[in-house]
Amino acid sequence: MTSPHTFANHTVDAAKATELTVGQATVRYRTRGFGPGLVLVHGGGRGSVTWDGLLDRFTDRYTVVLPDLAGSDPARDDGAPLTVEALTEQLAAVIEDTGLGRVDVVGHSLGAVAALSLAVTRPDLVRRLVPLAGYSHCGDEYLRNTLELLLALADRSEAFARYAMLTAFSRRYLNSIGRPAVEELARSLAPTPDRIRQFDLARRVDIHGLLPLIEAPTLVIGCADDSLAPVENARGIHAAVPGSEYAELECGHVARVERPEELVALIRGFLDRPAVEALR
Numbered sequence: 001m002t003s004p005h006t007f008a009n010h011t012v013d014a015a016k017a018t019e020l021t022v023g024q025a026t027v028r029y030r031t032r033g034f035g036p037g038l039v040l041v042h043g044g045g046r047g048s049v050t051w052d053g054l055l056d057r058f059t060d061r062y063t064v065v066l067p068d069l070a071g072s073d074p075a076r077d078d079g080a081p082l083t084v085e086a087l088t089e090q091l092a093a094v095i096e097d098t099g100l101g102r103v104d105v106v107g108h109s110l111g112a113v114a115a116l117s118l119a120v121t122r123p124d125l126v127r128r129l130v131p132l133a134g135y136s137h138c139g140d141e142y143l144r145n146t147l148e149l150l151l152a153l154a155d156r157s158e159a160f161a162r163y164a165m166l167t168a169f170s171r172r173y174l175n176s177i178g179r180p181a182v183e184e185l186a187r188s189l190a191p192t193p194d195r196i197r198q199f200d201l202a203r204r205v206d207i208h209g210l211l212p213l214i215e216a217p218t219l220v221i222g223c224a225d226d227s228l229a230p231v232e233n234a235r236g237i238h239a240a241v242p243g244s245e246y247a248e249l250e251c252g253h254v255a256r257v258e259r260p261e262e263l264v265a266l267i268r269g270f271l272d273r274p275a276v277e278a279l280r
Contacts, residue, residue: 017074022093023086025077029067029094033059036127037100038271040066041091043109043133044198045189047072050108054256057264061272065103067094069114071198079193082201088117095125102127104271109133109229109253110198113205116237119218120210129218130267133226133253135233136208136240143229147203157190164189167228170252211240218244219270221255221263228253245270 019028030048032055040051040058048066058064068074069090071082091114095103104127107115112134119126138144146167153160165174165186174182218241222234231248238246247266251258 017068018097020090020093020097022090024080025070025075025086025090027067027069027075027090027094029065029098031098032064032066033062035062037095037098037103038062038064039091039095039103039105040064041105041107041111041115042066042068042072043107043111044071044195044202047074051256054260054264057260057268062104063098063100065094065098065100067091069111071194071201073192073194079197082197084113084117084201084205084207087114087201088121091115091118092122092125095122104128104130106130106132106267107134108256110202110205112237113202113207116211116214116241117207119214119216120207123215126216128271129214129216130221130270131218131234131237132221132263133223133229133234133255134220134237135202135205135229136211136237137206138203139208140230140233143233144203146228147199150199151196151203154191154196158186160191161186161189164191168253170225170227170258172225173252173258208236208240211237212242214241214244219266220244220246221266222246222248223253223255224248224250226251226253 017028017030019026038058042048042050047068051066055064069087070077102125105115112131115129116131119129135143150164153163220234220238222231224231238244249255249259249262255263
């Protein structure tokens with residue numbers, strides 16, 4: 001299935017970020033490296049910069065595409081509630097604009113939701129798929145209530161930030177970095193209008209019924225100590241996506257921070273296989 005896109009002429013700023021108008025949103029993307037396309041889709045928060053620490057692990061073999069979708073700091077839109085459909089449309093528009101053809105897509109958290117949705121609605125764009133710390137619906141009462149509590153704390157900045165930190169990172173990790181780093185981390189997670197919109201969308205996600213339609217070779221990665229989207233959600237995605245593979249890391253929700261080397265090894269091990277091995 002395809003979906004229509006509304007484009008304006010794109011522009012490139014000094015940082016070599018390409019901007020696109022898709023519907024009511026102006027989104028942007030950056031590219032780094034050479035080779036087949038690999039799209040790294042951000043979750044909630046600041047956008048694609050969250051992947052920057054891992055870029056050099058992929059740019060030796062891939063053209064890495066870093067989209068900033070609506071709800072991230074670099075994107076601009078009308079401020080309306082976010083939808084999975086809109087994020088999926090924006091992600092498809094970015095991939096089409098790169099001219100890279102079918103690409104591998106790695107999505108974290110809310111980005112995993114967008115990546116899964118893309119694989120269903122635009123299979124012509126997705127070669128291989130890696131949803132990380134993902135979820136497909138909020139039938140999990142722990143997940144739903146965690147999101148509801150975060151939204152209820154939206155007007156209490158410090159309480160929101162500290163609780164967001166506790167859901168994003170494992171106890172093991174927070175104890176390993178020391179109090180000054182913990183305090184700095186908490187300050188970085190203060191609520192913003194866009195972050196609230198992302199959490200609002202997260203509690204409305206319901207794409208589980210679409211997962212059996214995914215045809216792309218898929219590696220689902222769960223995080224055993226995930227306090228935001230408990231690992232059972234990732235296991236549920238694996239059970240629903242036909243022929244998918246599954247791996248699990250001993251860490252909290254933000255694996256790229258807590259277990260970067262192991263995460264890269266899993267992703268590279270899956271994507272670097274000869275194409276014939278990745279086909280089901």
